[in-house]
């Protein structure tokens with residue numbers, strides 16, 4: 095069984111995001127970047143399938159500029175067999191990414207595609223679902239457990255107020271939630287080996303996809319800073335302030 | 344059993360010293376067509392993540408390493424356009440020193456204002472392109488010795504160990520990295536360097552190393568107040584006359600300034616808080632005129648080793664070398680250590696490469712290193728500035744400063760005598776009861792800030808469930824001795840608020856160590872009066888994530 099995993103290069107979760115002074119975007123200059131944590135979980139899920147003898151090959155795919163090869167190398171160090179970078183320049187919106195991935199799926203013919211449920215930069219939570227729709231494949235999003243039995247996939251999903259168990263036919267799409275697994279560390283020998291694993295670069299044109307922007311970024315603003323609290327002397331003062339200052343009653 | 348990997352040279356620390364050594368080694372190997380396996384191990388999550396400096400950068404060593412650094416796109420974008428030096432007399436007044444009164448070593452024409460972090464990121468890319476294996480995210484935890492005591496490599500820290508010592512799900516044991524030569528370039532107060540100095544008696548009868556704590560911020564300022572290339576240094580207020588130190592404010596690119604204060608860690612008053620001194624410093628008109636209306640974007644802190652020539656240990660030991668600030672190559676007269684750190688790396692690469700080619704034993708190699716070092720401009724530069732720090736420490740900022748002007752400008756550091764400074768910084772701390780408490784103003788949230796809000800901007804993080812990397816040799820000392828005698832100064836000298844003395848309802852006061860906030864500045868390891876705090880490496884990848892610092 096062949097598994098495709100997707101990895102995205104995003105701002106590291108430890109970094110406090112800063113808006114550019116002209117509010118045109120978030121400032122990414124010399125900021126630490128890393129693999130999206132949900133993608134790490136996707137890679138780990140694929141590697142565990144391979145270790146269990148259920149998957150034979152893992153292909154990691156990333157859409158973005160050349161810098162995202164760094165995250166592909168990380169995926170290779172964690173256990174993926176080969177990488178594909180789709181050189182799209184700056185990241186397209188989710189539909190663009192889903193179309194590019196659908197083209198890769200058509201070429202690679204995997205039995206299972208595992209994606210993160212969302213990336214921590216855009217928080218869109220759309221790519222997996224769109225890919226399933228484009229391919230007309232069954233999908234299980236927000237997976238917190240995953241098992242493969244007799245060629246069928248059993249997935250536990252985290253939903254509001256509980257868990258849902260699904261059974262899917264392959265080929266299928268899975269998107270990962272936080273509790274699916276705890277990703278491993280890449281070891282030094284594996285990091286060195288990863289440098290020698292195959293990594294292809296493909297352009298959207300080669301994949302026959304024309305990218306179109308469906309959204310436009312107008313402006314980015316930092317959230318308003320929280321004001322310190324105040325102490326009130328009496329109930330009537332509280333009511334007064336709620337009326338006149340907070341204007342909530 | 345731990346697994347092992349073999350290299351010709353292993354380098355600990357991807358700073359200016361370590362990366363310069365790595366690049367030069369591969370340049371030499373490539374020139375001579377000899378295969379060479381070199382790796383650099385860095386505890387930061389990426390190369391540059393833990394680098395914090397000023398920095399006014401002198402390009403001499405870079406020029407030697409990459410004469411074509413401009414074409415290669417080294418991030419030296421802002422030439423120094425003007426130098427100003429101030430003596431702050433109080434919270435309002437300042438004396439601007441005329442050029443003639445400045446020691447020559449403080450003139451910066453021809454230098455560049457850089458982010459050393461970004462320069463190091465660039466050096467990391469050059470190293471990888473040359474064929475060096477660069478491994479960020481791995482801390483080197485131990486030194487390995489062979490049966491004769493010769494250093495034969497290092498061990499990286501275990502990953503995935505829980506606070507109670509048990510192994511978590513993803514546990515990965517450390518890896519042995521064996522090498523014919525191991526170069527230690529951990530920067531100021533390296534925790535392995537410290538062990539090596541002790542084990543091999545490298546310090547001999549040199550002066551004890553002296554330190555300063557540098558605290559720094561990066562600000563976006565109003566474009567109308569920005570003067571690219573302006574370098575401002577100064578001393579005086581808010582530090583009292585018994586506490587040495589100085590501030591800097593550099594106008595970098597993109598309407599940003601860096602501002603910082605370096606406080607000498609030989610201060611005596613345990614009530615002193617370098618962090619709070621820095622926060623109030625920014626209210627002085629000399630600094631405020633630029634910062635007002637701006638926004639702070641980053642914060643961090645790092646100790647510097649400023650003992651210079653007189654405190655420099657032997658750098659060579661069986662199996663390797665101490666490089667850069669791990670040895671103490673900073674030139675205190677210029678307050679610059681990055682070009683000297685780089686030069687030590689270049690010299691190391693050249694001697695080690697020759698030794699590998701000729702298969703020299705240590706007995707033949709170490710004298711060659713010494714000869715190469717002594718013939719270099721690095722040695723000359725450090726020798727000439729040897730009296731600068733001790734003069735300030737012994738004669739005070741005014742008389743010492745005057746001595747330095749005369750010595751550096753008239754005699755160019757060639758006077759035939761040497762001033763010494765023999766008391767270790769931590770030993771200078773006086774009992775709290777003998778010193779006046781210092782009352783610091785409450786931060787206004789505009790120019791001055793509190794510790795936690797500041798640490799937030801350093802992007803520092805450590806996996807929470809791991810053993811505490813700040814070890815107490817004797818856990819009873821902080822509350823039993825430091826608290827009654829010195830009002831536990833760690834609460835104030837730590838720039839990240841890691842040490843807190845909490846009053847418990849039962850059982851009296853208790854020391855809490857918030858190790859996740861640690862900035863890896865090393866001050867606690869230096870200044871604890873009982874030398875009871877031992878800084879060790881946390882899990883690799885932990886610590887600050889400085890952008891542009």
Ligand SMILES: Cc1cc2nc3c(=O)[nH]c(=O)nc-3n(C[C@H](O)[C@H](O)[C@H](O)COP(=O)(O)OP(=O)(O)OC[C@H]3O[C@@H](n4cnc5c(N)ncnc54)[C@H](O)[C@@H]3O)c2cc1C
Nearest residue numbers: 356358359360386396397399483530557667668679680681
């Ligand atoms: C506030 C401040 C201002 C300064 N201003 C200037 C200036 O204007 N001009 C100038 O030239 N110099 C300046 N300096 C000094 C300069 O920054 C240092 O001299 C220089 O960084 C030393 O280089 P290094 O390679 O020896 O060490 P560092 O730059 O400290 O690098 C050491 C590296 O090793 C890593 N490391 C340490 N221990 C381990 C371990 N056990 N395992 C793995 N990795 C490890 C660290 O994370 C770090 O990346 C300033 C310093 C400070 C603090």
Ligand code: SF4
Nearest residue numbers: 837861862864865867
């Ligand atoms: S705990 Fe020590 S090394 Fe860490 S920030 Fe505080 S003083 Fe610096």
